[in-house]
Amino acid sequence: MSEPISDTFARQLQQMRADVIAQIRAQRGGKIGRAEAAGDLRDVQSGDWAQVDAERDLAMAIDEREAEALAAIDAALKRIATGDYGLCVDCGVDIPTARLHANPTALRCVACQDKAEQARGSAHPSL
Template sequence: MSTPISDTYRHQLQAMRTEVLAQLRAQRGGKIGRAEAAANARETESDDWAQADAERDLAFALEERESAELIAIDAALQRVADGSYGLCVDCGTSIATARLHANPVALRCVACQDKIEQASRSAPTPGY
């Protein structure tokens, strides 16, 4: 991938990273630490334990998703830095520009991603 094009994606990825970090900070209560945010949340919770548990579970799920997104962004930035950005990790072909615009952290071309998704759909569900 040429330098001007990879610079475009690097800027896009850095903007995404900044946004995800801001979301994580907001979920944790701004500039305070995770422990302080949890203590504050516990102090302000109502007597409705079911609602409080549901809200806490949602907050954990959102944080987990955003943490995974941050890891994917950092990995994509590393691929930009080492020159492998835009190449499918499975087959080595170029990932379509439209795919990278839609999903800048994409690891695979559409064909390889389809294979992965089909395999996961046909795999038996554990415990069933």
């Protein structure tokens, strides 16, 4: 991938990273995390424990999703730095620029992504 195109994606990824971090800070609303806040709420509230548990579980799931997003962004930035950005990790072909614009953290070309999703689906058959 050419350097100007890599620079464009690097800026896009850095903005995505800043946005995720800003979202985390806004959602936490302070120095403690949502899980800790939910725990504090549980200690002082004598109300609906099921609702408090559900809110804590949701907060933890959101934290996990945000951590995964940051990890994917950081991995893409590392691939830019090493010159591997835009190459499918499975087959090594160039990932189409349109796909990278739609999903700057993409690891695979569409064909290999489809195969990976099918393999993941067959590993966990539905009941």
